[in-house]
Amino acid sequence: MDKQNILVAYFSRKNTDSAERSSTEIVASVVSKLLGATQYEICTLSGYPEDADECNKIAKKERDENARPELRNQLPDMNGIAKIVLVYPNWWGDLPMAVYSFLDKIDTENLDIYPVCTHEDNGLAMTERILAQSYPKANVQKGVAIRGSVAHSSPFQTENTIEKYLTDRALIK
Ligand SMILES: Cc1cc2nc3c(=O)[nH]c(=O)nc-3n(C[C@H](O)[C@H](O)[C@H](O)COP(=O)(O)O)c2cc1C
Structure with missing residues (x-):
């Protein structure tokens, strides 16, 4: 596999007050390192509040609507990209809506999408199926779920899980 054909695209709520990286950022960087692939961050213009309740409310409203x-940043160069490893947190059993903003803007025809989901309890939930239904021209592959607390506390377990998945x-x- 030509490494340049793979892009790692991830979305994570920014925690601007903290030097600590989010669990999704940690997972995305492990995936990128193991693949030697370019990483693209999906950022929204308005961002999300630090306060968990506020963020939950906004995320739920976005999902319900x-x-x-x-998006804030330019789209990545998709020239020659055949596969995307999509790294996202489980938000209300779904993908954060910003991930759809991104996928809606790129050509997903024949694109292999590998879902990698951080979560706190519910794993991938229905996100693989939702992706396949939303982007029928893409080939949505079986995904993998990683608990956010594990990404923070156990780099070894995190890397092993991702390495096994990619293999x-x-x-x-
Ligand atoms: C708005 C919001 C909704 C969430 N909904 C769920 C959920 O339905 N199920 C679950 O297991 N975790 C849920 N979580 C937890 C996140 O998926 C989990 O903490 C993940 O590791 C967060 O990644 P981050 O550290 O990159 O923000 C939710 C978190 C947020 C902020």
Whole structure:
């Protein structure tokens, strides 16, 4: 596999007050390191509040409205990209709406999408199926779930889980 054909795209709520990286950022950087792939961060224009309750409320409203929050950064160069490892947190059993904003803007025809989901209890929930239904021209592959607390507390377990996933999907040898 030509490493340049893979992009790692991730969305994570920014925690601007903290030097600590979010669990999704940690997972995305492990995936990128193991693949030697370029990493693209999906950022919204308005961002999300630090306060957990506030963030939960906004995220739920966006999900209920099937919103497409505006993106802040330029889209990545998709020229020659055949596979995307999509790293996102489980938000209300779904993907954060910003991930749909991103996927709506790129050509997903024949694109292999590998879902990698951070969560606190519910794993991938229905996100693989939702992705396949939302982007029928893409090939949505079996995903993997990583508990956010594990990403923070156990780098070894996190790397092992991701390495096994990428190997099983033949993305690395
Ligand atoms: C708005 C919001 C909704 C969430 N909904 C769920 C959920 O339904 N199920 C779950 O297991 N975790 C849920 N979580 C927890 C996150 O998926 C988990 O903490 C993840 O590791 C967060 O990644 P981060 O550290 O990159 O923000 C939610 C978190 C947020 C902020």
